Amino acid sequence: MSLNIQKEVDSPSSLAGIPSGIERLPPLTPVEQEVIHIFVQTAQVLGLPKSVGEIYGLLFCAMEPLNFDEIMRRLKISKGSTSQGLRFLRNIQAVKTIYVAGDRRDHFVAELQLRNLSAGFLRERILPHLENGQERLANLHELLPQNPSENCKILEERVGYLSTWNKKARGLLPWVLKFIDS
Amino acid sequence: MSLNIQKEVDSPSSLAGIPSGIERLPPLTPVEQEVIHIFVQTAQVLGLPKSVGEIYGLLFCAMEPLNFDEIMRRLKISKGSTSQGLRFLRNIQAVKTIYVAGDRRDHFVAELQLRNLSAGFLRERILPHLENGQERLANLHELLPQNPSENCKILEERVGYLSTWNKKARGLLPWVLKFIDS
DNA sequence: CATATAGTTCAATTTTTCTTGAACTTTGGC
């Protein structure tokens, strides 16, 4: 019974009346492949693993929530990559889980609001780097007086630039989000 | 004669009166190490090789233009990395070459204006990706009609989102630079 | 409570990317 519900909800191949066994999943359509490819490229620009781009791309195209196994098998990636990729995507809130009645498994959908996607990415990947940099800059200021007096002034000025850059970058983040909202 | 000029201009160790031979370069100071470390980390966030961060960091700290050999030897990196790193940094205009009278070698200084740094990076690394994405999206629109008619409408809408995102991102770039100027 | 299913973890492996250095090209100076 729960198996029936699952198949009706999740699996287009249920139309073909394939019974329990190892269910056949449709291969990626050309459009899906192309969308996934775009996200894989984007992932690489953002310094994220290919598998993260693949998973997000697949969910982006999906008409209904997909479960773990469907993601893994349609993309032909391993359990490990699927698990870690989904975890990352959930962390940055690029993907959320959906409750499906009568099915024990997690189901996933892509966040489709650019604003939320960006916010998650900035918060989880960029902000930590900037905050870490801020700490390092504070330490650096302690270190500066040890320098040969001649260079000291100019170096101090340059380290000052660095602090300004860091501050500017942190100030930029909320503006970026505001721009995206507009 | 030209050797003398070179030493006066470039080499702190000329003060110690070391003759031609293999010139001794001062090791990195703690401050230099720390600044370089910050730039190496930043390079990694931006998906650039460590050596690029090292070279920029060294030049960022330098009181006078450095030549190829000084960069290579103070950072203890190879000729190849030095050459490729400097080329990249020149491409994005993070580093410029300076003419030093009586010295055949190129001399390098760091661009210290965050605005110019950012502009170069966005132009050389981000914009090409966005333009490539734009092309791919155009192709994708051709591909769409081939889809099962049921999904077609929704998928089309989603691909439409992608185009909007791409446009928004391209619109964001000049805006980021304006923010940095402020 | 026992069992089977869902999902996580992580050490080993594969893949990708960066670095090295030797051979090559280019150029300035004599």
Place this chain on the structure above:
DNA sequence: GCCAAAGTTCAAGAAAAATTGAACTATATG
């Protein structure tokens, strides 16, 4: 024009990152 110094290129090796899959944990269900 020739030589030596400056810098580039690129194939091979080293290092870093992603992926895999087997062992594990957790938990719904009967």
